[in-house]
Amino acid sequence: MNRLRLLSTLAGLAFCAGALAQQPAPQPQPQAQPAPAGQPAMDQLTPEQRAALAKQDADMSQAALQVMALVDANRIGEVWDGASAAMKNVVSRDEFIKQVTIDRNRLGAVATRANPEVSRSLFKAGQQVPEGLYINVRSATKFANEAQPVRELVSFRLDEDKVWRVSGYSLR
Template identity: 85%
Template sequence: MNRLRLLSSIAALALCGSALAQQPAPQPAPAAQPAMEQLTPEQRAALAKQDADMGQAALQVMQLVDGNRIGEVWDGASAAMKQMVNRDEFIKQVTIDRNRLGAVASRAAPEVSRSLFRAGQQVPEGLYINVRSATRFANSAEPVRELVSFRLDEDRVWRVSGYSLR
């Protein structure tokens, strides 16, 4: 199976009940994201499905944050994220940010991107999927970029690796 085919077979994060649960990704990650024009129609369709699945997973993470269930996000997060920030600090910072902005008024459709980080960069090495949404909050005149990042962990499972507002 070639590297392009591998990208199309990465599984999406699944959320189970009120806590985060994951499904393993069946294939190893490629070294880089191929250009869309190099993909077959089947591979493009698989990427579109993955984008939709990851967008839905990110929305569920955002809704956990909306419901002040921030600890559940951290509980199901990647070990890489847990090494960078402890549970209490994550909950504290997200709570401060969200309280400052107020209630969610609306969210735009999610935008999905992929990144590959190598050793020595600011974040742990690995393949990431980032889901952004322009979100309007009660206390902000302009939309805020709400970002949920997922990391493909060593056990081939996508897990939350970050949540931020800018």
């Protein structure tokens, strides 16, 4: 039964990522930052582009909440199993499970989780993370052992096969 649940969860994540990958990945910058030369500002997008971004934000928020639910259920290894090769090259499965478990055990159970916020980043070669387009989904999460909400972050990378995959999970 556990194996069936694992396959179902991974299939759900893959479906979500696959559905997103079939759409062009819009790359505008958030409104708070001026758009780089050659890229439109948010207020210069067409209604169709805005709608596509809103749908992608909703889809990626849902995928991030699924990742957070896996972590909540102590199924951290499943997150690593479905992750981007870029993440797998940086951290081993055992180390990822160990670090997330330590962080989560220290914080305790989830009490509340705020609505996710989505941002996008483009990293070029030579930066601290592997080159590529990333979507970051963060939530202010309240844990039983922490007085203040903690920023819970799930990052996704658009891999070479045009599929969004988890590239990171962190708590700060």
